[in-house]
Amino acid sequence: MTTLELKNIRKQFTNGGASEDILKGISLSLQKGEVTALTGTSGSGKSTLLTIAAGLQLPSSGDILFEENRMSALSAEARRNIRATQFGFVFQSAHLVPFLTVEEQLLLMLDTAESTLGKSERTQKAARLLQLVGLEHRRHAYPASLSGGEKQRAAIARAVIHEPKVLFADEPTASLDSSRSRDVMKLLLDLTRELQIATLLVTHDEEMLNYTDRVIHMSDGAMARANSLIQ
Amino acid sequence: MNLGWKEMKRNKGRFLIVGSIVFLISFMTLMISGLANGLSKDNAGLIQAMPDGQFYLNEDAKENYLLSTIDEGSEKGTAFSIQMGSLFDPNGKQQGVAFLTASPSAVFPAVQKGDVLLDRSLAKEGIQIGDSLTNNGLSGTLRVAGFVDDSKFSHAPVAFIHSADYEDMFQTNDRQILFSMNSAAEQLDGLQTFSKNEFLQTIESYKAEQLSLTMIISFLVIISGLLFGIFFYMMNMQKIGLYGILKAMGVSSRTLLRMIWTQMAVVTGTALLLSILASQLFNQLVPQEVPFHLSAANTLWLSGVFFIIGFLGASLSGVQIKKAEPLKAIQQGEN
Ligand SMILES: Nc1ncnc2c1ncn2[C@@H]1O[C@H](COP(=O)(O)OP(=O)(O)O)[C@@H](O)[C@H]1O
Ligand SMILES: [Mg+2]
Numbered sequence: 001m002t003t004l005e006l007k008n009i010r011k012q013f014t015n016g017g018a019s020e021d022i023l024k025g026i027s028l029s030l031q032k033g034e035v036t037a038l039t040g041t042s043g044s045g046k047s048t049l050l051t052i053a054a055g056l057q058l059p060s061s062g063d064i065l066f067e068e069n070r071m072s073a074l075s076a077e078a079r080r081n082i083r084a085t086q087f088g089f090v091f092q093s094a095h096l097v098p099f100l101t102v103e104e105q106l107l108l109m110l111d112t113a114e115s116t117l118g119k120s121e122r123t124q125k126a127a128r129l130l131q132l133v134g135l136e137h138r139r140h141a142y143p144a145s146l147s148g149g150e151k152q153r154a155a156i157a158r159a160v161i162h163e164p165k166v167l168f169a170d171e172p173t174a175s176l177d178s179s180r181s182r183d184v185m186k187l188l189l190d191l192t193r194e195l196q197i198a199t200l201l202v203t204h205d206e207e208m209l210n211y212t213d214r215v216i217h218m219s220d221g222a223m224a225r226a227n228s229l230i231q
Numbered sequence: 232m233n234l235g236w237k238e239m240k241r242n243k244g245r246f247l248i249v250g251s252i253v254f255l256i257s258f259m260t261l262m263i264s265g266l267a268n269g270l271s272k273d274n275a276g277l278i279q280a281m282p283d284g285q286f287y288l289n290e291d292a293k294e295n296y297l298l299s300t301i302d303e304g305s306e307k308g309t310a311f312s313i314q315m316g317s318l319f320d321p322n323g324k325q326q327g328v329a330f331l332t333a334s335p336s337a338v339f340p341a342v343q344k345g346d347v348l349l350d351r352s353l354a355k356e357g358i359q360i361g362d363s364l365t366n367n368g369l370s371g372t373l374r375v376a377g378f379v380d381d382s383k384f385s386h387a388p389v390a391f392i393h394s395a396d397y398e399d400m401f402q403t404n405d406r407q408i409l410f411s412m413n414s415a416a417e418q419l420d421g422l423q424t425f426s427k428n429e430f431l432q433t434i435e436s437y438k439a440e441q442l443s444l445t446m447i448i449s450f451l452v453i454i455s456g457l458l459f460g461i462f463f464y465m466m467n468m469q470k471i472g473l474y475g476i477l478k479a480m481g482v483s484s485r486t487l488l489r490m491i492w493t494q495m496a497v498v499t500g501t502a503l504l505l506s507i508l509a510s511q512l513f514n515q516l517v518p519q520e521v522p523f524h525l526s527a528a529n530t531l532w533l534s535g536v537f538f539i540i541g542f543l544g545a546s547l548s549g550v551q552i553k554k555a556e557p558l559k560a561i562q563q564g565e566n
Binding site: 051056057083084085087089095097099100107108111113170 | 232234237238240241242473476477478479480481482483486557558560561562
């Protein structure tokens with residue numbers, strides 16, 4: 001089932017008078033419960049495509065359909081609301097809030113998503129998720145005392161606590177060593193399946209593609225080829 | 232979740248520094264304001280304590296009461312004169328005073344010929360009721376009949392004397408100033424009208440003194456405003472990346488604004504409360520001789536100004552929040 005659909009996305013940037021085509025007409029769809037990977041060399045436009053899909057910037061032309069909504073037709077506030085309630089984000093750096101404990105990072109996301117859960121249900125939910133990502137013993141730790149892998153797992157827990165429909169992950173393993181990277185990828189795939197999320201993952205690490213359902217190779221702003229690993 | 236509060240609990244040191252600065256500046260401003268009021272009272276307490284009304288000077292006096300002449304018997308109000316001079320106490324010690332005589336009225340205390348009423352500050356100099364005081368220009372002596380409160384003029388205690396003694400001392404039958412308790416100014420022939428405040432401004436020493444102090448207070452308020460603004464700005468500058476990330480996640484600008492407003496309110500509120508307490512404590516403990524007077528109204532007014540400045544400083548950072556780019560923040564930064 002398609003959750004998010006991109007139709008013929010183009011993006012131009014003007015750099016010092018010269019306009020450059022960064023995305024040259026890209027179409028793809030994200031399916032519920034599947035990890036779709038975007039891969040390709042640095043500068044091929046992966047992050048630009050991801051942020052456009054997430055409504056963080058608008059395409060020069062083309063449509064983004066999230067469920068029934070055309071993203072480009074929505075107000076900035078409506079897009080923010082969709083990001084808060086329906087989307088989750090994981091970045092290359094964990095980007096945790098430095099003055100919140102691991103548990104509070106998750107509770108903040110529930111606040112942001114205007115969760116209807118009561119106070120004790122929220123803490124229970126956070127506890128369950130922290131157990132799932134193996135951080136229950138670090139519940140009250142601040143980001144400064146976490147290792148890189150722990151930070152990234154906390155960031156993933158934060159990105160899914162409100163049960164988003166779409167998860168955007170831009171190079172989530174780029175700052176981790178390969179064994180921690182595999183753990184993070186397994187976690188992302190498990191969560192995608194369990195919570196039936198449509199996940200868009202950007203990575204340039206070929207090994208990580210083993211943990212994805214479909215791979216889209218990008219080259220110079222265009223789709224070079226797309227393979228489906230599951231049929 | 233109250234983000235502002237959480238951050239303050241986690242980064243106590245940083246907020247303590249900002250709070251200390253707000254405290255020090257507001258405390259200093261309150262102290263100088265207290266000094267300004269104290270000096271103003273010391274300089275013109277006599278005039279300030281007079282009932283509301285109009286002051287009249289002769290038009291030819293060019294707004295200088297010393298050069299003004301008013302007919303003693305004017306029926307439009309109280310005619311009075313003030314002259315600086317001195318009295319010798321029974322031990323031969325000279326005391327600077329401001330001699331004042333007035334036509335009989337309820338505005339100033341009545342004095343018998345040969346008597347003098349003194350400002351209470353002279354009681355501290357050892358002068359007692361019944362003492363005989365002398366003056367070089369006066370043929371007889373003046374007997375101290377009593378003391379009155381809040382009667383200072385040009386930083387000197389006022390000596391209320393009878394018109395006959397005044398005329399003997401200063402060789403004039405004229406008065407300088409006419410005072411009427413009418414709230415509306417009357418157009419009197421050859422006379423110029425002054426409100427109480429306008430009249431105070433004609434006293435050169437008072438005007439100069441208050442002008443300097445008002446300038447100092449204004450500068451302090453302006454400088455503190457800039458400092459508050461800069462501090463909140465810098466604190467928020469460091470967090471611009473975090474704001475971007477939170478905005479990407481869907482946190483609204485309103486939530487972030489509320490966060491910095493909470494912080495501003497707690498920091499400024501606590502600091503102001505402490506500086507009000509400290510300045511009121513000083514107000515209580517300060518020796519009588521120090522011209523210091525900090526009224527509740529003045530304290531509240533200055534605190535209000537500081538709070539508004541803090542609020543504006545914090546709101547200025549709201550612009551930074553608005554400008555915080557989720558995209559930029561995602562692509563850079565590490566924590
Ligand atoms: N805001 C922007 N303005 C101008 N050029 C940009 C902007 N954002 C990205 N680009 C350019 O678009 C290209 C693709 O960038 P990006 O999507 O980050 O690539 P990738 O994530 O695949 O490494 C790069 O050449 C980059 O310089
Ligand atoms: Mg990228």
